[in-house]
Amino acid sequence: MGLMEGKKGLILGVANDRSIAWGIAQALHREGATIGFTYLGEALERRVRPLAESLNSPLIVPCDVSKDEDITALIEQARETFGQIDFLVHAIAFANKEELSGTILNTTREGFRIALEISAYSLIALVKAAEPIFAPDASVLTLTYHGARQVIGSYNVMGVAKAALEASVRYLAAGLGPRGIRVNAISAGPIRTLAASGIANFRSLHKHFAEYAPLRRNVTIEDVGNAALYLCSPLAAGVTGEIHYVDAGFNVVV
Numbered sequence: 001m002g003l004m005e006g007k008k009g010l011i012l013g014v015a016n017d018r019s020i021a022w023g024i025a026q027a028l029h030r031e032g033a034t035i036g037f038t039y040l041g042e043a044l045e046r047r048v049r050p051l052a053e054s055l056n057s058p059l060i061v062p063c064d065v066s067k068d069e070d071i072t073a074l075i076e077q078a079r080e081t082f083g084q085i086d087f088l089v090h091a092i093a094f095a096n097k098e099e100l101s102g103t104i105l106n107t108t109r110e111g112f113r114i115a116l117e118i119s120a121y122s123l124i125a126l127v128k129a130a131e132p133i134f135a136p137d138a139s140v141l142t143l144t145y146h147g148a149r150q151v152i153g154s155y156n157v158m159g160v161a162k163a164a165l166e167a168s169v170r171y172l173a174a175g176l177g178p179r180g181i182r183v184n185a186i187s188a189g190p191i192r193t194l195a196a197s198g199i200a201n202f203r204s205l206h207k208h209f210a211e212y213a214p215l216r217r218n219v220t221i222e223d224v225g226n227a228a229l230y231l232c233s234p235l236a237a238g239v240t241g242e243i244h245y246v247d248a249g250f251n252v253v254v
């Protein structure tokens, strides 16, 4: 029997088949999970729907996490489809492209608000909305990056947003822990995805990483998917509030 047999939940943040969220979806599905997916706008629906259907998803809905009404509608549909949910995966981030080059002095007031709202507050908003439908031992997982802790290239305002996200993970873990619900993050090494293409000098960052990481390679969406499977499964029943690195060891040598 698979590790996730009988488990149901939501994955937000699939944009295409290179998305980290897609690596996570494949790993959870392989172990028996039933997954509801969201997409951002019609352009992405054309990419996401066939992927979701290939995993027999019973729920494929639009959701812009900057809109409370979208989040409410998503959770209402999840309640109708699944009753309770056992996992919620948040793999979403956004910052204006021009603020992901040069230094953090490029950050505008509005750009800061957008980056923090979509990349950090959205986790709190989703968890708040989903709280009534979480199963007693549900698991929440988000994605972060080492730029939250150290200055890395032009990650800039996104580093600030990820620091807020990591702190949110700890506070959410404390808030939901008494109900048995766990909240963790995976801090992934650089992976070539749509979101990564917005970061200036990502190509050299990616190359540098493989040269210096102890495992001398980049990580894949399969690596992240398998770690996510552990964190979402009963194997990690005693783990919450953690920032779990899946980065070929890079953070221990820089």
Ligand code: 0WD
Residues within 6 Å of the ligand: 013, 014, 015, 016, 018, 019, 020, 021, 039, 040, 044, 063, 064, 065, 066, 090, 091, 092, 093, 094, 118, 143, 144, 145, 146, 187, 188, 189, 190, 191, 192, 193, 194, 195, 196
């Ligand atoms: O190197 C990387 N790729 C790393 C990514 C290293 C470490 C962490 N991460 C994080 C990202 O910051 C993000 O939180 O992993 C998460 C997933 O990112 P990804 O898989 O690299 O990127 P991508 O495939 O582009 O998926 C992110 C998606 C969006 O795609 P686009 O490219 O269209 O922005 O987040 C979604 C959207 O589908 N998204 C939203 N979803 C709902 N509402 C919103 C929104 N407002 N904004 C973006």
